[in-house]
Amino acid sequence: MRSAILIFPGSNCDRDMMVAVERITGRRPALVWHKDSQLDPVDIVIIPGGFSFGDYLRCGALAARAPAMEAVIDHASRGGAVLGVCNGFQILLETGLLPGTLVRNGGLKFVCREVRLAVQETLETPFLADLSNGSELRIPVAHNEGNYFADDALLDSLEQGGQVALRYVDNEPSRAANPNGSARNIAGILSANGRVMGMMPHPERAMGNGHPSDDGRKFLTSVLEGVAR
């Protein structure tokens, strides 16, 4: 299981993600600086959370144009797996590897708390292979721009195509369960080929061992074992 984690100026979840992946796989991910345009062959590239380039212009906009992202786009175009968490999700949307965009939270406040997520029935993807549809995960979010936005036609096509991977729920998707005003309670989506995923919640912050939840470990284990198969 070979993995790589990208680092931009302002990334701040890279180390947590590295520790999480190493605990699960026993193998340390390669750390890739944003100026590197070469990416050694890996089973998955993970784009971690943080405030790349200070969130200047728009969240993820500058990082999406970095040399390392060109290598990630190449990797994805060959069917390689990519997971973006939080700012990583914003970056994937800015590159166009995933559709739609993330805008300012509806409540105008930075939201930092545990949320409940339901794993959705999706198209075929290695990421969720070990998680059953409807199973619930408790994982924290921490963001200011996590409000997923797309026009109705795109939202309909994401739902019909099984590209919605995670939703904020309180038993059911509800307004109260939605921390940021995200369209249709979307917390995470997949690309049309099921090999690129973006999500706002931070699984690396729910690894047990002192974290209140270990559902992030369950999620990452499914992702990492799925892509290694």
Place this chain on the structure above:
Amino acid sequence: MQVKINISLKTGVLDPQGRAVENALSGLGFTDASHVRIGKQITLDIDAEDSARAEQRAARMCESLLANTVIEDYSIEVIDAS
């Protein structure tokens, strides 16, 4: 050539910031203000022969980086120095 680029949210895209400002204006007694939308302005110099070319370059900059055309519109104004 100096170029002014205005970036605004498309109609239909929720602008929570604009809404908060509208509420604050109303709290100050400016109840006649509505539809507050907040955008951004980028000014830059472009080394170009004429204003048509400067505008063309600015449009390419908007498409490739400066605006997120999923949610934003842009308009370009070339201020000819000559």
